[in-house]
Amino acid sequence: GAVVSQHPSWVICKSGTSVKIECRSLDFQATTMFWYRQFPKQSLMLMATSNEGSKATYEQGVEKDKFLINHASLTLSTLTVTSAHPEDSSFYICSARGLAPAYEQYFGPGTRLTVT
Amino acid sequence: AQKVTQAQTEISVVEKEDVTLDCVYETRDTTYYLFWYKQPPSGELVFLIRRNSFDEQNEISGRYSWNFQKSTSSFNFTITASQVVDSAVYFCALSEANRDDKIIFGKGTRLHILP
Numbered sequence: 434g435a436v437v438s439q440h441p442s443w444v445i446c447k448s449g450t451s452v453k454i455e456c457r458s459l460d461f462q463a464t465t466m467f468w469y470r471q472f473p474k475q476s477l478m479l480m481a482t483s484n485e486g487s488k489a490t491y492e493q494g495v496e497k498d499k500f501l502i503n504h505a506s507l508t509l510s511t512l513t514v515t516s517a518h519p520e521d522s523s524f525y526i527c528s529a530r531g532l533a534p535a536y537e538q539y540f541g542p543g544t545r546l547t548v549t
Numbered sequence: 550a551q552k553v554t555q556a557q558t559e560i561s562v563v564e565k566e567d568v569t570l571d572c573v574y575e576t577r578d579t580t581y582y583l584f585w586y587k588q589p590p591s592g593e594l595v596f597l598i599r600r601n602s603f604d605e606q607n608e609i610s611g612r613y614s615w616n617f618q619k620s621t622s623s624f625n626f627t628i629t630a631s632q633v634v635d636s637a638v639y640f641c642a643l644s645e646a647n648r649d650d651k652i653i654f655g656k657g658t659r660l661h662i663l664p
Binding site for chain 2: 465543
């Protein structure tokens with residue numbers, strides 16, 4: 434199957450700073466990428482959908498000014514958590530899919546963010 | 550509304566026992582996909598199966614089997630002769646063609662296999 438990577442795998446940052454998480458499709462062109470957030474012992478919640486070259490679409494309740502998503506190329510999407518606070522500490526997972534079939538999505542290994 | 554319900558929050562069984570994880574879904578679409586993922590302690594999601602709404606055939610893969618019943622909107626997952634390595638959180642998920650195939654996850658079932 435296709436491979437999706439995330440970088441970094443874990444990050445610790447101080448409250449008030451911004452942190453960027455990268456999601457890359459290594460062996461296919463990802464026209465769409467999805468970002469999920471998972472709090473401890475909870476499920477994955479979809480945050481936003483990004484299509485290459487367009488603005489991301491955010492799910493209800495997700496602050497678009499806080500979670501900046503950029504999908505500038507067919508192999509890279511980035512999620513920037515701006516002015517991070519301890520409550521943003523979570524496991525962030527991306528998934529990617531190519532042009533077809535649309536149901537074929539590949540998940541990255543996740544990034545664990547801790548805000549102190 | 551699109552929804553996935555995993556009523557079992559946590560299950561513990563002794564090794565070698567069979568265990569079934571329940572999944573009930575809601576959708577108004579006729580074209581949809583159902584998934585099961587395993588999430589071990591490392592956190593990385595492991596894809597187990599995808600089923601489309603037009604294929605109700607049950608599937609068996611080694612010790613794993615899946616029972617898809619549209620009449621009851623269920624997609625249950627059975628592990629036969631469980632092993633300690635099966636301990637993980639298992640997520641059932643749904644995507645709909647009319648919703649851009651976004652994958653929506655159930656709350657997960659935490660499975661403990663006791664030696």
